[in-house]
Amino acid sequence: MTTDTILIRPIDQLLLAIMIFVIMFGMGASLRGEDFREALKRPRALLIGFLSQFGLMPLLAFALAILLRLEAPLAVALVLIGCLPGGTTSNMFAYFGRGSVALSVSMTAASTILALLMMPLLLAFYAPRIFARLSSVGVDENTVFVIPHGNIIASLILVLVPVGLGMLLRHFSRPWAKTAEDTAGFAGIVVILYLILTAALRNGRMFIETTPSLYLASIGIGLSGFVFGWGMAWLSRLEPRYRRTISLETGIQNGPIAIAIILLSFRDSIRDEMLWLAILYSTFIVITASIITLIYRKCGQYDWELHRNRVIHLRLFGSDYQAPYPPLLAAADPQSQPLTRKYRQDSPR
Amino acid sequence: MANSPPNLQPRNIGDLYRLASVHYGGMPAFATRTENPDEWLPLSFHELYRKGQALALALAELGLKRQENIAVFADNRVEWIIADCAVQLCGAVNVPRGSDTTDGELTFILKHCGARFCIVENARMLKRVSNVCEKAQLHVQLIQMVDSHQVSSANTIAKLIKTGLELLESNSAICNNIDNNLASLKPDDGFTLIYTSGTTGDPKGVLLSHGNMLAQISHIPIPIHWCDRVLSILPIWHVYERVLEMITIARGACTYYSSVRHFAEDLLRIEPTFMASAPRLWERLHARILQTVANAHPIRRGLFHMACFFSHHYHASVSWLGGHSVREKRPILLLDCLRTVLECFRWSLFLPLHGFFNAAVLERVRLSVGGCLRGTISGGGALPRSIDRFFNAIGIAVLEGYGLTETSPVLAVRRLDCRVQTTVGPMIPETQLRIVDIEMGTPLYPDSGRSDNGRMRKGEIQVRGPQVMREYYNNPEATERAFVDGWFRTGDLGMVTWNDCLRIVGRCKETIVLLSGENLEPGPLEMRLRQSPLIEQCMVVGQDQKNLGALIVPSQDAKTAARDDSELKKRLDQEVRQLISAANGFKSYERIRAIAVLSQAFAVGDELTPLFKLRRHVIEEKYRAEIAALFNTTS
Structure with missing residues (x-):
């Protein structure tokens, strides 16, 4: 990418700032105090989710940056994306991907608060290692720059202010909060589309000039988040529907925060290319998350139907009702062995 | 799906209840509302069979014989199914009817079927039936289903079950009688005798056999298994509802008894995954959804209409690409290729739009009908075109079917993978169809002499298949009139489209x-x-x-x-x-x-x-x- 490319004009910056404010405000409006309390009810899933979001994801970003030999600013941007808290859209994807919306919401809420502590820590941990690795593989020493930790914390706080305001709004007026939430969802799409379109119109070259490794990085970080997040939840023997939730929550990051931090914290010469990576990530994650969601919908159908059935039975038949449904069968097709198969008979009530 | 339940292959309907108990055991089979609408009472497959067995023993003790007719006058309730299980285990034939029957019809039915026993729903029905019997001088032994306001002289099902259970416990070998009874039943033996409330003349008794019902259970292509919740609101004594409940039992799913009055709340309470109903219900549901939309914020209304528009175009292209668009004219290869290219373009244009609006807007509409509906069957009348299109557009598959009581009942039904609108889908397996000219009586379809095989020609629908009844009970003249050369005359007008799906045009007699x-x-x-x-x-x-x-x-x-x-x-x-x-x-x-x-x-x-x-x-x-x-x- 050429350095003279002007991605963001001052007017765009202002627009972006307003949009980010609206989006974060809407996110706050969708969070309830109960979500945080709810979160404490399933500590195990939440802990795995935490490890996956703040342990696994930054590590994946770091590994990807090294593997693709990204330049230092891009590598830092990638790790920054890896350290982000979960995005609000993950709740919708969790809903359609037959996951647990409650877990998704509580993970989003918890990670947004924890990001205040974790993001600076993680960046402080990974940034020196990026520079060390890069110089050892012979990348130009000049690209090394200082990570503005103070700025990052400041911008994080700045971003979290509208979240708090949104929560306050929800506390006072539910209908207004609902409107804010819907507006924000729409605004999110508009921002991404606007950035992509202006970039394409003003310099279509950018898409051609973007190196394959940058494309790979922006797509790969989300995808590997989905895959490894699921794997980690699977290794921890969590319920299938929690696995799907953690997977989606790990891969889907809060893009607007990354854009805000990059805008507010880094100097002009490297800012644009870092921003470009964040925008590419935000675009591709919608597509990859949709595909993963479709796959989860298909594969998780039986498990989800069992779960729904259980929920409704408990609701209608009393909270101590149990029916001996057969557990998820392995790939074996019961149609091929019809009458010989015996399932668990009446379980003791 | 790797997790579909075992494929039961019962020899008769009594055997179906037994197999279901063996395979599905403690899973809930039926659920009914208690006084409190939020509390429901489940009955497991195991309990159902156990109670049915006990009742069967008690009924046999009372003198109920194999292949004897026994009247059951009651509306949907779980005791109905227990009674049905018992009657089937005895190898007897039940004659069901609901509470909305007139006294004249009750008299006719009791006289015509010659039942010695009659199971009635409650004290009110008991009074009515005993009055009817007195007037017509019939000697029928009455058994009451529900205990409340019990008339002291009558037996109740609960009492009989208790007797039966005692018999079972004192002598476990007594079950062998039931098993022998079951084993000796032939597919041609009667299973139920349903008097059509028909649209003309005196009721006729349709005698359906075990073979008829078993053919329906194995041939009707509805995708349900043990995780499904099936909502029931049609009268159980009607064969359309009956066959659905039998399929539900065979697949291990649970039936929830709702009613027209509670239907709207029950949709939200039970979140059914499947249900069957008559077109009238879809019309009502359609009106209600439109009402909600009309009351909504103008922006939301606009979004809804946009979502419907995108969804309609998306589904139209999908159904063309899947080969399920209705074909009224002979396909021309070149035009088809051209259209396929255009449809591919339309598909890719509308996919992202539909994807977004489906998730953001239509899902909320679906939540208003429970949110879990995977499919629904509509039968018992023609479904208006616009309503059919509406439900398919908002993502609720309405599978329109066609059949008569005499054909127990399904002859043709759309499948989830073959939803050809304006038709009632392809014929179900092993069912033969011909279209006959009304005046001349000459076959119009299939006609191997014509290059179109007689498609799109209008005439009377005549069928042959394992689900078609053998005769009207004690009514040889009516039976004579109903069949021609072994083909059953449905009295409906229809034609076959180029998709080989059946389209119903009207009724001959109408x-x-x-x-x-x-x-x-x-x-x-x-x-x-x-x-x-x-x-x-x-x-x-x-x-x-x-x-x-x-x-x-x-x-x-x-x-x-x-x-x-x-x-x-x-x-x-x-x-x-x-x-x-x-x-x-x-x-x-x-x-x-x-x-x-x-x-x-x-x-x-x-x-x-x-x-x-x-x-x-x-x-x-x-x-x-x-x-x-x-x-x-x-x-």
Whole structure:
């Protein structure tokens, strides 16, 4: 990418700032105090989710940056994306991907608060290692720059202010909060589309000039988040529907925060290319998350139907009702062995 | 799916209950509402079989014989199924009927089937039936289903089950009798005797065999398994509901008994995954969803219509690419290729739009009907085109089917993977179809002599298959009339489309012949009229008249909106003229020239069959004066 490319004009910056404010405000409006309390009810899933979001994801970003030999600013941007808290859209994807919306919401809420502590820590941990690795593989020493930790914390706080305001709004007026939430969802799409379109119109070259490794990085970080997040939840023997939730929550990051931090914290010469990576990530994650969601919908159908059935039975038949449904069968097709198969008979009530 | 349940292969219906108990055991089979609408009582497959077994022993003790008719007069409830299980285990034949039956019909049925035992739902029904028996001097032993307000002399099911359980415990070998009984039943033996409330004449007893029912269970292509919740609101004594419940048992799913009154809340409470109903219900649901949308914020309304638009185009292209668009003309290869290219373009254009709006808007609409509905079957009447399209567009698959009580009942039904609109889908397996010219009696389809095999030619539908009844009970003349060369005459008009799906056009006997000699089907006209918000029900008349007239029951809205009767009539007249006009694709002789406004709605059991079909002869009789007046004023 050429350095003279002007991605963001001052007017765009202002627009972006307003949009980010609206989006974060809407996110706050969708969070309830109960979500945080709810979160404490399933500590195990939440802990795995935490490890996956703040342990696994930054590590994946770091590994990807090294593997693709990204330049230092891009590598830092990638790790920054890896350290982000979960995005609000993950709740919708969790809903359609037959996951647990409650877990998704509580993970989003918890990670947004924890990001205040974790993001600076993680960046402080990974940034020196990026520079060390890069110089050892012979990348130009000049690209090394200082990570503005103070700025990052400041911008994080700045971003979290509208979240708090949104929560306050929800506390006072539910209908207004609902409107804010819907507006924000729409605004999110508009921002991404606007950035992509202006970039394409003003310099279509950018898409051609973007190196394959940058494309790979922006797509790969989300995808590997989905895959490894699921794997980690699977290794921890969590319920299938929690696995799907953690997977989606790990891969889907809060893009607007990354854009805000990059805008507010880094100097002009490297800012644009870092921003470009964040925008590419935000675009591709919608597509990859949709595909993963479709796959989860298909594969998780039986498990989800069992779960729904259980929920409704408990609701209608009393909270101590149990029916001996057969557990998820392995790939074996019961149609091929019809009458010989015996399932668990009446379980003791 | 890797997790589909075992494929039960019962030898008869009693065996089905046994196998279900073995394979599904403690899973819930049926659930009913208690006094508190939020608390439901489940009955497991195991309990169902156990209770059925006990009741069967007690009934056998009372003297119920194999293949004997036993009347069951009750509406949907879980005791009905236990009683059915018991009757099937005894190898007897049940004669079911609901509480909306008239005393005349009850007398006719009891006399005609010669039942010695009759199971009645409650004390009220008990009183009615014993009065009927007294008048007709019938000796029938009554058994009551529910204990409340018990008449001391009558046996109750609970009491009999208790006796049966004691018998079972004292002597476990006693079950062998039941098993022997079951093993000796042949597929041709009777399973149930259903008196059609038919649209014409005296009720006829349709004797369905175990073979008929088993063929339906294995051939009806509905995708349910043990995780499904099936909502039941149609009368159980009707074979359409009955066969669905049997399939539900065979697949291990749970049936929840709802009612028309509680239907709306039960959708949200139970979140059904599957259900079956008559078109009237879809019309009502459609009206309710539109009402909610109309009351919503203008932006939301706009979004909803946009979502429907995108969804419609997306689904239209999908159904073409999947080969399920309705084909009325002979396919031409070149045009098809061209269209496929265009449809591919349309598909890729609408995929992202539909994807977004489906998730953001339509999911909320689906949540208003429970959110889990995977599919629904509509039968027992024609489903209006626009309603069919609406539900498919919002992502609820409505599978329209076709059948008669005599064919136990399903002959053809759309499948989830073959949803050809405006048709009732392909014939189900092992069912043969032919279309016969009404006047000449010559076969029109299949006709190997023609290159189109006789497709798209209109005639009477005649069928042959394992689900077709053998005879009307003790009514050889009616049986004689119902069959021709071994083919069953349905009395319905139909044609076969180029997708090899069946389309129902009307009823042979309903066809109105005007003085001018024009033949027309009242069905489509009535369907169009009923979609008006002003019209609740209607019937088109005009046999041997110069032109058509209509009897109209105005909706409550129309009544409240009009100041007096004459204004109401004027409005309705306008509405009818506007709906049945050339602009809406109706021919000039189909215009309705005169209407009569009826003050009283048609009632189920009187002017309507339980599936809300018009009993034309009853209505013609009842409103003879009004109909005569219609044609006097206009002539």
